[in-house]
Amino acid sequence: MDGTPALRVEALSKRYRPDAPTAVADLSFVMARGATWGLLGGNGAGKTTTIAMLLGLLVPTSGRIVALGHDMATDRFAALARMNFSSPYVALPHRLSVAENLRVYAHLYGVKRAEARIRELAEQLQLTELLDRPAGELSAGQKTRVALAKALVNRPELLLLDEPTASLDPDTGDWVRSWLERYREETGCAILLASHNMGEVERLCDHVLMLKQGRVVDQGSPADLLARYGRDDLEEVFLDIARDRQRVEAAS
Amino acid sequence: MTALAFRHAAGVQSARRVWGLMYRHIALYRRSWPRLLELMYWPVLQMIVWGFVTAYLAGLQNNVASVAAGVLLGGVLLWEVAIRSQMGFAISFLEEIWSRNLGHVFVSPVRPLELVAGLVGMSMLRMFCGVIPAMFLAFALYGFGLWTIGPVLVLFFASLMMMGWAVALGVTALILRHGAGAEPLAWSVLFGLTPFAAVFYPVSVLPDWLQPFAYMIPAAHVFEGMRAALLQGVVAWGHLAAAFALNLVWLAGMGWLFLRQFQGARVRGALLNIGE
Numbered sequence: 001m002d003g004t005p006a007l008r009v010e011a012l013s014k015r016y017r018p019d020a021p022t023a024v025a026d027l028s029f030v031m032a033r034g035a036t037w038g039l040l041g042g043n044g045a046g047k048t049t050t051i052a053m054l055l056g057l058l059v060p061t062s063g064r065i066v067a068l069g070h071d072m073a074t075d076r077f078a079a080l081a082r083m084n085f086s087s088p089y090v091a092l093p094h095r096l097s098v099a100e101n102l103r104v105y106a107h108l109y110g111v112k113r114a115e116a117r118i119r120e121l122a123e124q125l126q127l128t129e130l131l132d133r134p135a136g137e138l139s140a141g142q143k144t145r146v147a148l149a150k151a152l153v154n155r156p157e158l159l160l161l162d163e164p165t166a167s168l169d170p171d172t173g174d175w176v177r178s179w180l181e182r183y184r185e186e187t188g189c190a191i192l193l194a195s196h197n198m199g200e201v202e203r204l205c206d207h208v209l210m211l212k213q214g215r216v217v218d219q220g221s222p223a224d225l226l227a228r229y230g231r232d233d234l235e236e237v238f239l240d241i242a243r244d245r246q247r248v249e250a251a252s
Numbered sequence: 253m254t255a256l257a258f259r260h261a262a263g264v265q266s267a268r269r270v271w272g273l274m275y276r277h278i279a280l281y282r283r284s285w286p287r288l289l290e291l292m293y294w295p296v297l298q299m300i301v302w303g304f305v306t307a308y309l310a311g312l313q314n315n316v317a318s319v320a321a322g323v324l325l326g327g328v329l330l331w332e333v334a335i336r337s338q339m340g341f342a343i344s345f346l347e348e349i350w351s352r353n354l355g356h357v358f359v360s361p362v363r364p365l366e367l368v369a370g371l372v373g374m375s376m377l378r379m380f381c382g383v384i385p386a387m388f389l390a391f392a393l394y395g396f397g398l399w400t401i402g403p404v405l406v407l408f409f410a411s412l413m414m415m416g417w418a419v420a421l422g423v424t425a426l427i428l429r430h431g432a433g434a435e436p437l438a439w440s441v442l443f444g445l446t447p448f449a450a451v452f453y454p455v456s457v458l459p460d461w462l463q464p465f466a467y468m469i470p471a472a473h474v475f476e477g478m479r480a481a482l483l484q485g486v487v488a489w490g491h492l493a494a495a496f497a498l499n500l501v502w503l504a505g506m507g508w509l510f511l512r513q514f515q516g517a518r519v520r521g522a523l524l525n526i527g528e
Binding site: 016048049052055056057058059077078080081083084085087090091092093094095096097100103104105106107108109110134150 | 265268269271272273275276279280283284351352353355356357358359360361362363515518519520521523524
């Protein structure tokens, strides 16, 4: 692993149409290898737009993204081979079995010894019994584990997760979070996480970007943010920012 | 690693991605017999209907219609090559939209040209699954063997497939631009060209002012060539060359349109919610 950051974002902006409001404005940050960052904000804050630009799915209006040392404007396919993504809102083909789905993505990402990798992931994510089942017949928790297996099939150095535990029961959600913590420790994979689950962000992330109307309105570690706003949990901080309530230091 | 070895490795990786895109569809067909049946249904049905029409005409005017029968059935079967190639490409793309899987494909290292190659591969598989059974049924039921045209049949197939892909690239570009509203074109667009493609009659039957337009369609040259082969036993190399030249122009034009719309969709954010 070289010394380049996992992500370097410089003055990133997106406006979908000239007459539309700015979806993301002047976003800049550097995320180190092995870090786990959270992207927080209400609906329409610019989280999905940001993730789509980081994945090359959306062309920024201005600014620059360098992922794993590759400029996304000129060399995005080299970066994409070393990244991956999971979202409950992007499905895998329902009629294909779990193994077939994973095989497809092993081919797309050029994974060596694909069958061994699929067996390894199935074992780690408790999917072995489900490999021959159609993806569409799985429960929400099982689908989440399959989506994670797909996202890890190429051993990504940078993982983008959009609400990884949305619609999961607390037990399954906790299992996924524990698994992600273990995976990060073992592999040093950098993770950027968009979530509305503040407990999850507090537990997993070492840095949080708070977005509002496309701009970073605050950032820091969860502990820093709690101290700065004088709150006991991130949900209160989130509400303070969403409702324009003053920070402790500003108020005092 | 030498430059040659690097290019070889990159080529192998690219081929794997194309195979991955095709494998996704092949796995789907393996699990869904109605989809397999649908591939054969229309070509076989068309062939049966036109077979009976020609048999009826043969009963009315034996000497003329027996010659015409081969030309009509040949037209039906070869036109299916273009139609199935176009639909095979466009519907395979739509399958990704319907399964909401396109987002995963576009954030993988798959290049747009590899996506096109995968769709071309699926188009060929779907076309052969649909047209080959219809060809054998035409021989079994009506004694018409399309292969009697000779080895030039391979060139007819190739030219019609290329035209199908060119039209499908245009349809896919429109889907990228207009989303779900453009989906019906995947089924209907090539049927609209039938009257001008000289499938069942020579271009000379068309009004004078329409003939130059007909000759801009690659298929019109293929069907003129087919009639020359079946009725006179000669290979119309001029028509074949014109068909391939036009195909290259069509493919270049539609390929440009596809890449332009793909890039436009990335700018507009249309890849985030395509098909909705």
